[in-house]
Amino acid sequence: MTTDTFDGVAVATKANVYFDGKCVSHGITLADGTKKSVGVILPATLTFNTGAPEIMECVAGSCEYKLAGTSEWKKSAAGEKFAVPGNSSFEIRVSDAYHYICHFG
């Protein structure tokens, strides 16, 4: 079960572009003030650093990810989530596009 849309949100019109465009997201703010982002990672292997803890929810496609301090690559596909601690990092391998919602905090 994937989240296809967020209703009643404010969306930032300017995209966040990371890694020369391998990751593009738009920030959204829910009615209750909660901030999230919706984005896509294109085929690449990237390392992301976290400030706040994050939950990455896949809405289409898939990825493999490896959290800092672990040695196992795990798969995450549409409808699945994984949690990343704050002030940490994770590697992500994408061979097709990985569409995601990033939940913070």
Next chain:
Amino acid sequence: MTTDTFDGVAVATKANVYFDGKCVSHGITLADGTKKSVGVILPATLTFNTGAPEIMECVAGSCEYKLAGTSEWKKSAAGEKFAVPGNSSFEIRVSDAYHYICHFG
């Protein structure tokens, strides 16, 4: 004067990825049912075909564009718009990221 956010909208969580990721957008639906998209075009020269007429509004960065049937490249930067007829096409040259709102109809 640029439009930094759209409030009270539904946003599609899955991105639209065109030209191997040189253009990435998310569809939004306003409270009145109007559909738009917010996206970014990364450095590239691309040709887009239109179905419905479109107005491309730049929210950050800039581009040069050339409408079908014209020979002149024109510049469009943050706060500026250009209109593309329906069932037509335009070329766009981007040397930095071009962030846009696409208004349909």
